Amino acid sequence: MLHISKVSKHFSSNGKRFTALDDVSLRCNEGITVILGPSGCGKSTLLGLIAGFSKPDEGKVIFEGAEIKGPSKSVGIVFQKPSLFPWMDTESNISFGPSLSGEKADHKKLLLEVGLSEFGNHYPFMLSIGMQQRVALARALANKPKILLMDEPFAALDAITRRKMASLMLEIHKVEKMPIILVTHDIEEAITLGDRIIVMSKNPGKIKAIFNNPLKKLSRARENREKFFDFSEKLSVLLEPEIAQ
């Protein structure tokens, strides 16, 4: 479905060239793919290329057989910051995408799905960050995207809200059945959510290892503590030199 082929991306700063991504190749089909890596490893840059916000300097990003050349409705995105439009209430935020093409969003169904049925008339400043993030998720889903990108969506949340959001994401994935690419630097989050885990290294950003998550098939990864800890340790060992850089 999504094919990233030999992609490189460079940036220039003060006359110096910096390689954010170097020869990255990846295929994503069904399920939840987690891109795990330390800050500065190019994972958000990679997500930006998939979303069509920028173009690769080398290589191609192909989605459903066509090269991605710009943002499109088939690729939904949720950022770390909810970025809700502050002048719109919850319903209008959710309806924004469909309204652009003259359609109507089923905001009642979406609000129910994210557990905010009673907050349709609330403005973003009236909601907690966790609630805002749920609205951002509903807004992305309103356009019925074929793939959902999530750029560290739980990073700004407290531990309890983070756990709630994670299980909400899994539920939504079960219902909507669209592939999800989630970027995170949290190993535990990667193990509990990802069907596949892509570990990235930095300077330059490259794929270091790809794992099919052995614990995701277990209904509750944390119940099998030993295996969870072993896998978490394995990922930590891979990430340690990157964080030390």
Added chain:
Amino acid sequence: MSSVEKTQGTQAKGQGSKFYFLGLACMLTFWGIFTFSGAIAPQFFASPWDTVSELAALLLQGNVLSDAATSIARLFAGFILAMAVAIPVGILSGSSRKLSNFFEPLLSLFRYIPSAAIVPISILWLGLGEEQKYFIVFFGTLPFATLYISNAAASIEKEYLYVAYSLGASWHDALIKVVFPKILPDLVEIIRIELGAAWAIVIMAEVVSATSGLGHRLILAQRFLHTGELFGLLLLTLLIGLVMDKSLRFANASLFGWAEKNRVI
């Protein structure tokens, strides 16, 4: 906001207005002592009482109101023209680096020409009619307003635009449905600040070259050494500016509560 924060906020606000009135009272006291004591001749400095009574007399005569209306009409004609250019140009310039590179050097240069310096050339081009006053207000306001609006548009977090584009917005949609509503509270604030500057410019233009308007009345009062009237007219000019300023402040607070809340967060 917690009850403690609310209380602290209310206290700070209360203290702020206390100091505001204290400052005003001090100024009036010094002004009164200075003029009533005879330290300075009333031909040069009118007392607070003379100022207020002259203003009341002017208002009762009624002529001053038509001069004030003339000045306000000139202000709005020039200002609306300036905003009609500044808003689209500012938004476009703030949303595109290429357009910003095109407009910004031009506008930055024109900022360094004072409005008073443009009066001679404006008379040469447009004579002494109304168009010349509009032109001075337009010229004095446009570069500043455009740059401020451009900065407001450029400072929008890129995530808002990314979200809009990924939801299917075109560049045009993003400008109209995201950039414009997002900067509206800033826009009203810019209008408030620039309207104050434009009010000063129109009075200056009338002082230099006009046969009507508050500026013209000021110069007449000065010529005939009617110092009380001069001070009364200055007070009226100040009050009109204050009413415009407070109205726009009120409009901003009541229309864009979400922006204020966002600033707090």
